Amino acid sequence: MYNRYIPPTKEKQSRIRPQTTSAASDHPYGRSTRGQTPAEPSQRPPTQQPQRIVFDDADLPPIDDSNRKQSLDEEIASRAGDKKPKKSKSKKSKDDTEDGAIVAEREPKREKKKMRKREDKPDVEMVDGDDDRIRRRHKSVFDKVQKSLQTKDDVEDASEEEAAEPEVEHDLEPLPQPEPVIFDESKLTYETLPPWLASPVRVGPDITRPFTELGIAPESSKVLETKGLKDAFAVQTAVLPLLLPSPDRQGDVVVAAPTGSGKTLSYVLPMVHDVSKSRVTRLRALIVLPTRDLVQQVQLAFEACTAAFAVNGGKRVKIGTAMGNRVFKEEQSVIMGEEQRYDPEGYKRYLRKQDQIVSWGDSEDEEDDLELELKRTQPLPFHVIDHVFKVDILICTPGRLVEHIAKTRGFSLDYVRWLIVDEADKLLTQDFQQWLDIVMEKLSVEKPGARDFPTSNKSGVRKVILSATMTRDLSLLNGLKLSRPKLIVVEGTKPGEQNLPSLLKEFAIKIREPSLKPLYLVDLLHSKHMAAVNSDTADEATVESKISDSESSTSESSASESDSDSESDSSSSSDDDESDDELKPKTKQPTPTTTNKPTLPTTVLIFTKSNEAALRLSRLLALLSPDLAPLIGTLTSSTKTSRRARTLRAFAQGKLRVLVASDLVSRGIDLLNLEHVVNYDLPISETSYVHRVGRTARAGKRGCAWTLVEHAEARRFWREFAGEGKGAVTTIGREGLVERVRVGEGEFAEERVKAYEGALERLREEAAGGREGRR
């Protein structure tokens, strides 16, 4: 800081003492002036020794120059004519009592003002040469003080300047302003879309109707009822009448309905109904799905319904799958068969061809052809071999379908009259081996009468396209070459968006310490939040029995690897009691005595961002929470299909309660009685969020979705997924709001953190051991 300056009076001037000091103190503030190098005192002549002016308040008497000032003011006033003389406002005595810092800041400004006033009146103020010299020196001191204060003020004002630009005075004429940006707040309308997309058929989410009212025969309805399917759900009430035989001219159907709303049965029932009317087994229908797990799940739905239409003379429809879980040849033999047909002309042609192969068989390729031919079944004399389908309906993944079209003898789509694309947005966006182009080309082949629908006026291929997050992208839908399409939308609170099930409750958990995230998860799993939310689920959760069951047998960790991918995968219709059972409502158990283990969760599906993350988290959970270990299963795309199926089955039976999964199972998977979904890692998109959380709150049941949100993810989560906060934009439609919930609040106890670090170390060792083992 600097000494406070009091302007010198005549009286005071006599007290200013010149001092000979060091060079550093030549400057009034004990520093050399910037840019000047002060000379060594010894080099200077004594007369040129600078004077150190010491202003010491203690030495100075109070200034009372009011009289002099008054006379000066009067003179100024008399010169100015009409201006009144101002009263002197010297506050010296008051300032002396004020806080030093404040005084120090105010004083220079005030003194500068006074100086300026005096400079304006040189004839009055400048009494003699000494005065003049001292005054000039003071002025330079003022200037420097002023400058330093100015710099300080500048720094302090900088932040304010950022906020508000300084006002610059201009002429009265207004400055030219930039054109105001007009934001187009109008929402995307469907006006540019074709009428069928612009005006969908809207259905309320709570409508139900008996199947018999929708065109299903009473005998079939009865069978469905025994499978737990009493009334049709909303989407089924709208879709069934469009797909079941009708005298009206019918077209294709596009369905956008929330997860778990029953889209599968809306196409399964009319297809089975139609195909059961045809006598000969031929490939009549294709259902394309993005994953093997979904293929297996839809197969179960079909098999549960085939019996319902094998009444009143209808045939039992044969279902097959093609998804690449078995060796190709085996899959071929399950889908296709061979039949000997009497055809002497055909037999002659066959013999001529054999001769050609034998005589050409010189090159390596031709030898291979010959070998292949000899391996094939040989026709009986005067017979030829026909390749025939063993299934009426094929449920498949796109890649495997393309492979069969290319390589399987006799695999023709000539008689296909149903094409179902489930999870359509995924299948249309991702071009799996250009499956759609290849299939559409095959379906364009017309064989007279081959694609006629026995009991309706519709001819050709009937297409049904479904998703909970249906695309409205025409360029994608165009590839399907839809004919007279209708869009069915099961309404939510915000029509047109990706609606969540109405009975889903969503929660967000703030993760304050990301490095301890697994501990938050453990706390959540053991909290009261993970209790059953559906009364019937609570009834089924006979905790003790299930724990002992799982401990003895089906723990994921103890699951046998011997379960190979060649495990039989029924390709034709059969009385698979186990499959049928899975669709049956579980018989109610007595109310459980959950109090013994109150902290164990009911049923939870935890989503991670990758396969590896799922495997790691699953193991970590088991280490951190040994009581949970036997109840944890893992589902990743690197897990064998058969093992995944077993895990899903164990979960459905209540032997497993916690599934840790990658996004593989986020779409379509129908886990019976799943109550809670946890987004351990944030999903990559809103669509992914909708599918993940849609694994619960299905088929009119309640469910909860929990998302762990780290600080860095909060903005994205609340804006994009929850649709809350400034600038929120979300396509997700929901009934309520996402609630904030606290879990793992406060410090985690030191022992827990230590145990966690120990578990991580163990995990590292296991991973290293695994790598060593593989080497």
Ligand SMILES: Nc1ncnc2c1ncn2[C@@H]1O[C@H](COP(=O)(O)OP(=O)(O)OP(=O)(O)O)[C@@H](O)[C@H]1O
């Ligand atoms: N009419 C019905 N009565 C009773 N249960 C039904 C009925 N229709 C469907 N379900 C059951 O509802 C559940 C969800 O059905 P489904 O899997 O078809 O949903 P989804 O709409 O395809 O969901 P996602 O979009 O997630 O694939 C299934 O367990 C199914 O058995």
